[in-house]
Amino acid sequence: MTGLVSIKGLTRVFDVSKPWLNRMIERLPKRMLTAVSDVSFDIPAKTTYALVGESGSGKSTIGKMVVGLLRPTEGNVEIDGIDLVTETDPAIIDRIRTDIQMIFQDPFASLNPRWRVRDIITEPVSARGGNIDGLAEKLLVQVGLAEEDAGKYPHQFSGGQRQRLCVARALASEPKLIVCDEPTSALDVSVQAQVLNLMSDLKEDHGLTYLFISHDLTVVRHMADTIGVLYLGRLVEEASPTSLFNEPAHPYTAMLIDAAPRLDAFGREVEPPEGEIPDPTDPPSGCAFHPRCPLATDICKAERPKLTPHGAGRVACHHAGQVRLKGAA
Template identity: 85%
Template sequence: MSPRSALVSVQNLTRVFDVSKPWLNRVIERLPKRYLTAVSDVSFDIPARTTYALVGESGSGKSTIGKMVVGLLRPSEGHVTIDGVDLATETDPAVIDRIRTDIQMIFQDPFASLNPRWKVRDIITEPVAARGGDVTGLAEKLLTQVGLAPEDAGKYPHQFSGGQRQRLCVARALASEPKLIVCDEPTSALDVSVQAQVLNLMSDLKEEHGLTYLFISHDLTVVRHMADRIGVLYLGRLVEEATPDDLFTKPAHPYTAMLIDAAPKLDAFGREVTPPEGEIPDPIDPPKGCAFHPRCPLAIDRCKAERPKLEPFGAGRVACHRAGEIALESAA
């Protein structure tokens, strides 16, 4: 596999959840089954040694995609292939074990993702010990790499701050020498100054270990400096994909432009930030046509009737009937 070939390929990924009331309630109240489409027909590739970021408001499907990529959820439709292997359909135990070793995940809450009854040494070495590997000195080595002291291996998680705990999670993720790490809002529970430290650490480790990241976040200012490519999600669908420079200087989708306008800016002291207008529609009963049209200031009749397809646009992709007009206005 060449250095820039796709390590991860997500094709037409869909996940539907049954959110119906219990059977007896439905019979008594004469209610139909209800389904929530959390992710709908999402496709993207992540080349090896790069960072792909997924951004969007809460409920847009970011974490659901992350869980399907690592195998915690099975897709309702579509495929996720990692290094050419689809874990949902692969039957060879040796291949499945190899690919699972190549995947790790860093969760949002560093307080909930560490076993409070285990010492740090056991937490970090668990991925290797579970496969019978040699863990002698491993915890001490990884603690040093993430900026902690080797003697911290004998402590418990409650003896660390939030930022230090997230460093422990990074060390645990590195233990099995993975190729892919899925980062599900890894800094959202941390103070801003601590966020910067953890993000810088992750960038350094990416270069040192040749890692590939799927970085999930609602914070555009974070992904701008972390990602090689950004996908914007709205109500379970990918509405735009571009490089950070293109996305922030000439967004092609009005939802992307709205998110950027609402993001904190260093030069915005004293200015009033316009919050995103409206709310995300009910995902159980989404609007017809473009799901964003009830909130879109540029919506036309076509937007209300016809769902736009995600199509190539410049160096990226966009799902918007008026993308060309938006680009011309931005240029002007």
């Protein structure tokens, strides 16, 4: 497998200051929010890399930078060896952009309600002058809908069916990479499973590569080849699903796993993750997780841990490997 996506030192900072006049009157400094800080990882072709973490951890910001909706403050994203930020050849930029598609979180908001399904699905191809004869009907069948649905409008479909329409639209331009930003979080649990199974099948049939973004570890457990755990904009652990769920190396990962529902623990009271994510405009010193961490010591408060190899994965923790799951014997 060759590397399709290479992300190096990715950082995104937002200016969340009050307007200039307010700051002058109130004598306030600028407020900068670091949504993503020095994140690096690779996604081999035809694999699924999942990014997980609580709301505000920077998952969606990374996804938007990968597809080019946001410009990185620092670092770079290479798709097939091409960095879209620094590349100047229009033909190369157009080719790489054709290879990238995105499935958004809300299927109700990401489809134009005034367009028929046929126009929604074929837009990525028709915008480049491609042949769209029969394309919508063919893709609708592939995602489990009917050919006659091409003439309908989005409001005539359920939430799960609308997400299937979003998948069909993403497939229209025959992409190599699809960024999935919480594609099932707005759906019922039974419908989530159907959409996830569909995406798994399409990955095999079309040789797709996924960057799968989710706040729920259980959703990505059977989808991902590699899982990256984000906390306050930083990658704190990266491992295969088997390693991550059986032997998490970072206490934050263990906290997420303990809070996730399990089929083998009927009747178990699920404890939510302890504490809250700190203010990203004023993060804690040292390891950002130390105010919530049961293993925190003085070094955690003083020194930020680096992401280093741990087993077959990577972890950023001064006490890596000392974690125990609450359900473990």
